[in-house]
Amino acid sequence: MNEWLDPLLLSRWQFGLTTVYHFLFVPLTIGLAFTVALFQTAWVRTDKAKYLELTHFFGKIFLINFAMGVVTGIVQEFQFGMNWSDYSRFVGDVFGAPLAFEGIIAFFLEATFIGLWIFGWDKLPRGLHLATIWLTTAGSIASAYFILAANAFMQNPIAFRINEERGRAELTSIGELLTNPIALASFPHTIFACFMVSSGLVISVAAWHLLRKQHEESMRPALKLGMWMMVVSGALTTFFGDSLSLAMTAAQPMKMAAAEAMYKTATGAEASFSIFTLGTPDGVSELFSIRIPYLLSFLSTHTLNGTVEGIDNLQAQYVSLYGPGDYTPTIWITYWAFRWMIGLGIAHILVAVVGLWLTRGGRSPQATWVWKIAIWSFPFSLLAMSVGWIFTEMGRQPWLVFGLLRTEDGVSPNVSGAEILISLIAFTLIYGALAVVEFKLILQAVRKGPAPLAEPDPVSGKVKPQVTVY
Amino acid sequence: MDLNILWFWIIGALFIGYFVLDGFDFGVGMSLPFLGKDDLDRRVIINTIGPVWDLNETWLIVAGAALFAAFPEWYATLFSGFYLALLVILLALILRGVSFEYRHQRPEATWKKRFDLMIVIGSAVPALLWGVAFSNIVRGVQLDADFNYIGSFFDLLNPYALLGGLTTLLLFFTHGVVFISLKTEGDIRQRAQRLAVKAGVATIVVAASFLVWTTLAFGSLATGAFAALAAVALIGAFLANLRGAEGWAFTLMAATIALAVLTLFASLFPDVMPASNDAANSLTIENASSTPYTLQVMSWTALFAMPVIFLYQGWTYWVLRKRVSRTTVSAHVESAGH
Numbered sequence: 001m002n003e004w005l006d007p008l009l010l011s012r013w014q015f016g017l018t019t020v021y022h023f024l025f026v027p028l029t030i031g032l033a034f035t036v037a038l039f040q041t042a043w044v045r046t047d048k049a050k051y052l053e054l055t056h057f058f059g060k061i062f063l064i065n066f067a068m069g070v071v072t073g074i075v076q077e078f079q080f081g082m083n084w085s086d087y088s089r090f091v092g093d094v095f096g097a098p099l100a101f102e103g104i105i106a107f108f109l110e111a112t113f114i115g116l117w118i119f120g121w122d123k124l125p126r127g128l129h130l131a132t133i134w135l136t137t138a139g140s141i142a143s144a145y146f147i148l149a150a151n152a153f154m155q156n157p158i159a160f161r162i163n164e165e166r167g168r169a170e171l172t173s174i175g176e177l178l179t180n181p182i183a184l185a186s187f188p189h190t191i192f193a194c195f196m197v198s199s200g201l202v203i204s205v206a207a208w209h210l211l212r213k214q215h216e217e218s219m220r221p222a223l224k225l226g227m228w229m230m231v232v233s234g235a236l237t238t239f240f241g242d243s244l245s246l247a248m249t250a251a252q253p254m255k256m257a258a259a260e261a262m263y264k265t266a267t268g269a270e271a272s273f274s275i276f277t278l279g280t281p282d283g284v285s286e287l288f289s290i291r292i293p294y295l296l297s298f299l300s301t302h303t304l305n306g307t308v309e310g311i312d313n314l315q316a317q318y319v320s321l322y323g324p325g326d327y328t329p330t331i332w333i334t335y336w337a338f339r340w341m342i343g344l345g346i347a348h349i350l351v352a353v354v355g356l357w358l359t360r361g362g363r364s365p366q367a368t369w370v371w372k373i374a375i376w377s378f379p380f381s382l383l384a385m386s387v388g389w390i391f392t393e394m395g396r397q398p399w400l401v402f403g404l405l406r407t408e409d410g411v412s413p414n415v416s417g418a419e420i421l422i423s424l425i426a427f428t429l430i431y432g433a434l435a436v437v438e439f440k441l442i443l444q445a446v447r448k449g450p451a452p453l454a455e456p457d458p459v460s461g462k463v464k465p466q467v468t469v470y
Numbered sequence: 471m472d473l474n475i476l477w478f479w480i481i482g483a484l485f486i487g488y489f490v491l492d493g494f495d496f497g498v499g500m501s502l503p504f505l506g507k508d509d510l511d512r513r514v515i516i517n518t519i520g521p522v523w524d525l526n527e528t529w530l531i532v533a534g535a536a537l538f539a540a541f542p543e544w545y546a547t548l549f550s551g552f553y554l555a556l557l558v559i560l561l562a563l564i565l566r567g568v569s570f571e572y573r574h575q576r577p578e579a580t581w582k583k584r585f586d587l588m589i590v591i592g593s594a595v596p597a598l599l600w601g602v603a604f605s606n607i608v609r610g611v612q613l614d615a616d617f618n619y620i621g622s623f624f625d626l627l628n629p630y631a632l633l634g635g636l637t638t639l640l641l642f643f644t645h646g647v648v649f650i651s652l653k654t655e656g657d658i659r660q661r662a663q664r665l666a667v668k669a670g671v672a673t674i675v676v677a678a679s680f681l682v683w684t685t686l687a688f689g690s691l692a693t694g695a696f697a698a699l700a701a702v703a704l705i706g707a708f709l710a711n712l713r714g715a716e717g718w719a720f721t722l723m724a725a726t727i728a729l730a731v732l733t734l735f736a737s738l739f740p741d742v743m744p745a746s747n748d749a750a751n752s753l754t755i756e757n758a759s760s761t762p763y764t765l766q767v768m769s770w771t772a773l774f775a776m777p778v779i780f781l782y783q784g785w786t787y788w789v790l791r792k793r794v795s796r797t798t799v800s801a802h803v804e805s806a807g808h
Contacts, residue, residue, distance in 0.1 A: 077531060103531050103532035414550055423554075469802040470574050
């Protein structure tokens with residue numbers, strides 16, 4: 001019984017569950033805000049009805065998704081104090097500031113202007129109304145920066161000193177904190193990955209309609225934009241992913257070793273990247289693998305003959321540094337999450353490149369399986385995003401703040417296992433039920449397709465936007 | 471000026487912003503069964519806060535984050551200590567938020583009813599529990615030497631805190647009903663005015679007893695003055711409602727809520743989380759706060775950002791100043807399908 005009521009284990013499950021769940025909605029919010037802003041800009045500049053249709057259509061999906069991002073986000077902020085109060089006491093002086101910036105600078109902007117965007121179609125001049133969706137986008141992107149800067153402190157703690165008397169970390173430079181090399185790399189990596197998720201959605205939805213030969217007027221340009229956006233943001237995600245792995249290897253060599261499940265230190269060709277491995281469940285010995293020589297050396301050091309430290313070596317180093325203990329993350333999670341992230345990311349770029357070729361100059365592939373592959377772009381891009389986040393957070397274990405605070409030392413000492421079990425069950429039930437509703441509503445909106453607009457104005461020939469009400 | 475003191479009052483101001491703004495959202499949500507005779511009525515009611523509930527709720531996120539950054543110990547003690555109460559608030563806020571967005575996605579009456587119910591519960595529960603939580607902070611809770619809460623969930627349900635909860639519940643309810651009368655037209659506006667008068671009587675009785683109790687048990691001359699001003703504003707709001715002066719009624723209700731929160735914060739100062747078992751374990755603006763450097767960084771940010779925020783949020787309310795009517799909502803509903 002007591003094993004089941006371990007506050008640490010339950011709090012970790014709850015934080016993992018609520019974070020992964022929250023992070024299903026966030027990438028789509030960030031990516032779709034930008035995508036919808038693009039469609040609306042196209043409409044404002046060209047006055048073409050199809051762009052307005054697309055703005056309303058993807059705007060509706062954006063809004064169904066947005067509410068979930070907001071309400072699950074509050075849970076995230078509260079949980080630091082509720083379940084991780086010792087962590088909050090330890091890092092509050094450092095970690096709180098970027099969180100406060102996120103609220104004051106980013107969330108206010110996003111929340112205010114999204115309301116104006118939804119309800120302002122008939123209340124604001126066209127240009128000003130267009131500005132509201134761009135400000136919403138700006139707010140959502142800024143929020144990503146601040147939260148990633150806060151997270152970067154947990155991965156690579158800098159800009160602090162330890163106050164022994166108060167038993168906490170104290171901020172020494174806000175500039176340094178906000179320019180953490182991990183944050184500078186993970187921010188563009190994450191944002192462009194968000195754009196991959198939203199282009200994945202656009203591709204999926206457009207392919208679904210085009211397969212059925214409906215709404216071709218608007219869905220063809222949508223597909224084109226989606227695929228171009230996927231290729232460009234995919235290339236940029238890869239580029240900054242590479243910068244991130246370099247920064248990560250410097251800050252958290254154990255995470256890189258865990259990503260590769262590499263136990264022995266290796267140099268040059270030996271520092272290979274395995275695409276696929278079959279091995280014993282603990283990953284200690286391998287039975288079969290497909291490997292690319294030098295690649296891990298290149299990812300970690302940007303040279304072909306670099307040395308990448310292995311898990312065994314790092315474990316021994318950490319024991320001498322931090323005392324006895326297990327400093328290795330759960331290897332099968334980091335190993336496979338890293339591969340799925342990269343593999344799915346590359347697959348999406350390929351699908352988009354091939355798709356652009358197949359649809360060039362107004363062509364339309366007849367084979368239905370081509371479209372069916374494209375339809376899977378969205379769920380798998382979301383999955384890639386999710387496993388990427390799981391990798392970065394699980395690769396940090398057993399540390400809450402790398403080298404400073406272990407996860408087990410951050411949990412609230414006064415919250416009982418029973419209380420956490422109650423909250424874990426409550427979140428699981430409510431989140432599960434809402435996921436079903438959310439999924440059905442998005443599917444319903446997607447199936448319905450763009451709503452027909454009112455007849456254009458007989459004098460100017462221009463279409464008028466639709467006004468939203470709750 | 472000592473930055474700890476400044477940030478104590480900034481946190482107070484952020485919670486005032488939250489309760490004044492999301493307070494009327496709660497009231498609007500709770501009023502659905504009283505004022506929403508048919509679906510169109512309920513849509514009109516929800517549309518009065520449709521564009522702003524999210525930005526109003528953001529005040530809570532900002533207040534929470536500012537609390538974390540400026541007073542980490544206060545944040546940690548409060549959030550871990552009031553674990554189950556905050557869980558219930560979170561669940562209620564989740565249900566309320568998604569319901570606004572989901573309710574109009576399908577035409578079936580049963581679908582809408584389900585989300586109407588969730589809006590009512592999701593509004594009433596936080597309206598009650600915020601009062602319970604803040605009364606308990608003022609009253610003091612049991613803390614150990616590491617500032618960890620050692621009481622139980624049921625310790626929070628004491629008579630004083632429950633009266634505090636009832637006070638916020640009624641204040642927000644009246645505030646929301648007044649907001650509806652200010653933002654709608656025709657029959658529903660008049661029914662809202664009449665309901666505001668009726669609810670006003672109960673609110674005055676309950677809020678006055680809570681303010682008196684607070685002043686006698688935890689207050690001083692200064693907090694007594696704030697409490698008295700809150701009572702005067704509340705009675706003023708009631709009189710304004712009687713005369714149908716909606717703008718005045720709303721302004722005075724906002725002032726009442728602001729002054730009531732001010733009374734609570736003034737009663738706390740310079741503690742932030744007094745320990746009822748041993749004064750040595752109390753969290754104060756000194757031992758709960760961040761370093762002067764962090765507070766300085768935050769102060770500069772707030773100094774530059776807050777005026778801009780006031781400007782664009784004020785402008786938003788101005789853009790949305792038109793009253794919502796059955797005719798405008800039904801016209802839009804027809805053009806959009808459902």
